[in-house]
Amino acid sequence: MKFFEKPGPELADRVPPGQHLAKGFPVLTYGPTPEINQAEWRLKLSGLVTEKSLTWDELMALPQQEFTADFHCVTTWSKLDVTWRGVKVTDLLATVDVDPQAVHVMAHCYGGYTTNVAMADFARPENFLAHTLEGDPLPPDHGGPLRLVVPHLYAWKSAKWLSGLEFLPEPAPGFWERNGYHMRGEPWAEERYGDL
Numbered sequence: 001m002k003f004f005e006k007p008g009p010e011l012a013d014r015v016p017p018g019q020h021l022a023k024g025f026p027v028l029t030y031g032p033t034p035e036i037n038q039a040e041w042r043l044k045l046s047g048l049v050t051e052k053s054l055t056w057d058e059l060m061a062l063p064q065q066e067f068t069a070d071f072h073c074v075t076t077w078s079k080l081d082v083t084w085r086g087v088k089v090t091d092l093l094a095t096v097d098v099d100p101q102a103v104h105v106m107a108h109c110y111g112g113y114t115t116n117v118a119m120a121d122f123a124r125p126e127n128f129l130a131h132t133l134e135g136d137p138l139p140p141d142h143g144g145p146l147r148l149v150v151p152h153l154y155a156w157k158s159a160k161w162l163s164g165l166e167f168l169p170e171p172a173p174g175f176w177e178r179n180g181y182h183m184r185g186e187p188w189a190e191e192r193y194g195d196l
């Protein structure tokens with residue numbers, strides 16, 4: 001069985017250099033999948049922001065939208081047209097005051113994973129907090145109950161089991177960034193490895 005295929009010419013302009021199309025939707029996790037009880041779930045906003053701990057109901061009370069996005073893992077697989085449902089990052093940000101000195105965001109996850117995103121890459125209209133995948137509740141392996149989706153960067157930035165967003169006055173590396181991955185991770189520029 002072949003798990004990857006070369007994109008045909010009609011899709012070539014959607015697949016970044018060095019990437020192949022995955023069959024299905026692979027799961028890529030460092031470490032075990034955390035178990036999260038929805039009643040105890042919180043999303044904590046901290047750092048240079050109105051500090052806040054959102055409950056599941058508070059998150060669901062924000063505007064909900066469908067979105068379709070391509071997904072590019074730095075290990076060279078891509079999946080096109082993934083359909084999600086969730087809350088736009090910009091809609092969440094509209095409910096809080098972010099200090100203008102915040103230039104970077106650290107995403108924190110249940111299980112301890114972290115990843116960093118510059119504010120300019122974070123506060124974009126195509127970024128989502130997703131709780132639904134292809135019409136079904138986001139499976140635990142894919143980051144349920146809630147994950148970040150940042151389609152324009154490599155998928156290690158799309159933090160699964162999101163537990164917090166920390167607004168920082170300067171850039172700081174997350175888990176993979178400390179372990180050699182690029183601080184930004186833009187797939188069309190093949191920003192795979194950093195120079196930390």
Ligand SMILES: Nc1nc2c(c(=O)[nH]1)N[C@H]1C(S)=C(S)[C@@H](COP(=O)(O)O)O[C@H]1N2
Nearest residue numbers: 026027028029030073109113142155156160
């Ligand atoms: N919390 C957490 N988020 C994570 C990861 C992880 O190990 N832990 N892996 C990242 C990587 S490298 C990729 S490619 C995607 C994979 O998402 P998927 O398992 O839904 O395909 O999740 C990202 N988010």
Ligand SMILES: [Mo]
Nearest residue numbers: 028073074156
């Ligand atoms: Mo990845």
